[in-house]
Amino acid sequence: xxxxxxxxxxxxxxxxxxxxxxxxxxxxxxxxxxxxxxxxxxxxxxxxxxxxxxxxxxxxxxxxxxxxxxxxxxxxxxxxxxxxxxxxxxxxxxxxxxxxxxxxxxxxxxxxxxxxxxxxxxxxxxxxxxxxxxxxxxxxxxxxxxxxxxxxxxxxxxxxxxxxxxxxxxxxxxxx
Numbered sequence: 466x467x468x469x470x471x472x473x474x475x476x477x478x479x480x481x482x483x484x485x486x487x488x489x490x491x492x493x494x495x496x497x498x499x500x501x502x503x504x505x506x507x508x509x510x511x512x513x514x515x516x517x518x519x520x521x522x523x524x525x526x527x528x529x530x531x532x533x534x535x536x537x538x539x540x541x542x543x544x545x546x547x548x549x550x551x552x553x554x555x556x557x558x559x560x561x562x563x564x565x566x567x568x569x570x571x572x573x574x575x576x577x578x579x580x581x582x583x584x585x586x587x588x589x590x591x592x593x594x595x596x597x598x599x600x601x602x603x604x605x606x607x608x609x610x611x612x613x614x615x616x617x618x619x620x621x622x623x624x625x626x627x628x629x630x631x632x633x634x635x636x637x638x639x640x641x
Contacts, residue, residue: 478601479558480514480634481588481615484525486607487625489547496535498546506631511555513634520595523547523560524587524604524614531569540564558595561587583610585618592618603637605630 485491488511490502511521523544529535544560551557563582569575580586592599604615604622615622625633 476596476598477520478518479520479522479592479595479597481522481524481591481602481604481620483582483604483606483608483611483625484523484547484560484562486627487605487630488523491607494529494532494534495543496529496539498543501543501546501550503550504627504630506629506633508551508555509631510634511557512552513631513638515554515556517638519602520558520597521556522591522595523557523562524582524591525560525562526582526610527562527564528566528569528581530564531566531571531574533570537564559591561591563587582606582608583613583617585614588614588618588620592620605633605637 482488485495488504488507490504492500515521527540530537530540540562548557563578563580565574565576565578565581567575567577578584578586588604591597599619602620604611604620605625606612606622607625612622612624623637
């Protein structure tokens with residue numbers, strides 16, 4: 466599939482989110498869609514940002530694949546379940562994940578790469594594919610590696626301390 470971009474259209478702002486610990490509760494190596502528990506205010510934050518014209522993306526390290534805990538199809542099932550649980554106004558534009566880890570036990574995934582945060586590969590790929598304005602975009606993560614990946618991709622990064630994600634996003638928007 467090829468994407469034709471209108472060269473006269475303005476690039477859109479985007480909000481990038483880490484998955485576990487930001488949008489959904491971090492249960493450790495989640496592979497069962499039935500175990501998804503949303504962070505308070507997550508769906509509201511996504512809907513708020515979409516209403517303001519932000520494109521919505523998830524960028525998540527998923528080393529459970531490299532460690533042999535689950536396969537990539539399990540990640541796809543979790544992401545499909547997350548998408549299905551969101552109201553139309555809060556749908557994620559794209560999910561990106563890194564299945565690699567340098568110390569993985571599954572040979573095909575046991576490597577260093579440019580997509581595993583804090584490397585910016587996932588973010589850069591989404592920015593290029595979806596015509597995103599870096600200057601008007603940001604990432605919310607729960608680890609220093611998330612914020613470092615954002616900085617390396619040339620976007621703002623914010624550390625989510627937990628609690629109500631919608632309140633956190635409202636505070637971010639009020640500051641800008």
